[in-house]
Amino acid sequence: MIKVEHLSKVYGNRVAVWDLSFDLKKGEILGFLGPNGAGKTTTMRMITGFIPPSSGTATVAGYDIAEEPLKVKGEIGYLCEAPPVYREMSVKSYLKFVARLKKVPRSRMNHCLDRALQLCGLEDVAGRVIGNLSKGYRQRVGLAQAIIHKPAVLILDEPTVGLDPRQIRDIRSLITELSGEQTVILSTHILPEVTVTCSRVIIISEGQVVAEDTVEGLTEGLSKSETMTLRVERTPEGFQGALAALDQVVDVAVESPNRFQVRLEGGDATRALLANTVVRSGAGLLEMARSTATLEEVFLKLVTEEPEGEVA
Numbered sequence: 001m002i003k004v005e006h007l008s009k010v011y012g013n014r015v016a017v018w019d020l021s022f023d024l025k026k027g028e029i030l031g032f033l034g035p036n037g038a039g040k041t042t043t044m045r046m047i048t049g050f051i052p053p054s055s056g057t058a059t060v061a062g063y064d065i066a067e068e069p070l071k072v073k074g075e076i077g078y079l080c081e082a083p084p085v086y087r088e089m090s091v092k093s094y095l096k097f098v099a100r101l102k103k104v105p106r107s108r109m110n111h112c113l114d115r116a117l118q119l120c121g122l123e124d125v126a127g128r129v130i131g132n133l134s135k136g137y138r139q140r141v142g143l144a145q146a147i148i149h150k151p152a153v154l155i156l157d158e159p160t161v162g163l164d165p166r167q168i169r170d171i172r173s174l175i176t177e178l179s180g181e182q183t184v185i186l187s188t189h190i191l192p193e194v195t196v197t198c199s200r201v202i203i204i205s206e207g208q209v210v211a212e213d214t215v216e217g218l219t220e221g222l223s224k225s226e227t228m229t230l231r232v233e234r235t236p237e238g239f240q241g242a243l244a245a246l247d248q249v250v251d252v253a254v255e256s257p258n259r260f261q262v263r264l265e266g267g268d269a270t271r272a273l274l275a276n277t278v279v280r281s282g283a284g285l286l287e288m289a290r291s292t293a294t295l296e297e298v299f300l301k302l303v304t305e306e307p308e309g310e311v312a
Contacts, residue, residue, distance in 0.1 A: 004020055007019075019208065027183060029176070031215075077153070139159065219298055228263075228288060230260040230262055234283055
């Protein structure tokens with residue numbers, strides 16, 4: 001559905017995006033992450049045809065962004081952080097206006113309008129003036145304008161900034177529902193949102209891809225070591241030292257008198273040895289659980305410091 005090949009954008013001596021490549025299949029939701037100035041927005045502007053690349057190419061639904069930009073635009077729905085709405089118009093009038101701009105045939109106008117209103121939960125406010133709606137509802141209107149022409153691809157740039165937790169949950173549910181029909185690129189700083197929504201993640205820093213995988217793949221591959229949480233009934237004399245003496249144990253940290261964080265290497269065999277050591281010590285093993293890295297930890301480990309003055 002989307003294929004990006006060696007895409008670069010250079011402004012004078014400043015590199016905004018360099019040699020970016022990835023592809024997306026129909027129905028996928030891609031989390032597109034990076035610090036401010038990493039090149040996320042520049043990449044999306046190139047894919048949408050808003051700015052030309054310095055080199056490289058991309059296709060959307062089979063159309064080349066350089067050779068067939070109008071057809072590319074027809075296959076994309078775009079929602080930026082601040083939805084491009086006319087606050088003095090009613091929801092329905094505004095969406096009809098957008099549908100005409102996007103050349104929705106008159107024969108399909110009512111169907112597309114009803115679909116967008118229904119999917120985005122706007123049926124009850126269709127006649128209300130946009131400026132009188134809450135920010136959450138205005139964001140829904142922004143999403144409705146992005147899908148009014150039934151595009152193959154949705155590009156969402158920080159769609160939940162400034163929303164409360166309930167509004168974030170509602171927008172997240174909408175995105176998940178839409179992904180069955182559309183391919184979605186989601187750029188956001190809210191990492192838990194990516195964890196529960198996205199099927200794949202790309203992290204870029206200073207205009208280059210530093211990681212690409214599923215959320216699970218990224219968190220499991222953060223390091224060669226893993227951390228086990230141990231909870232015991234009692235701590236016999238020399239217990240912590242016995243754990244630290246195991247060959248594959250890297251570190252033992254005491255969280256409380258009966259709770260320990262043990263960082264180790266070696267996988268299943270080391271976990272089994274750790275469990276046996278606890279049992280033989282007479283500590284009384286109550287809990288032994290693996291602690292996985294969070295997406296936030298992966299993100300912070302992989303990205304560099306935010307470059308000053310970088311083009312977003």
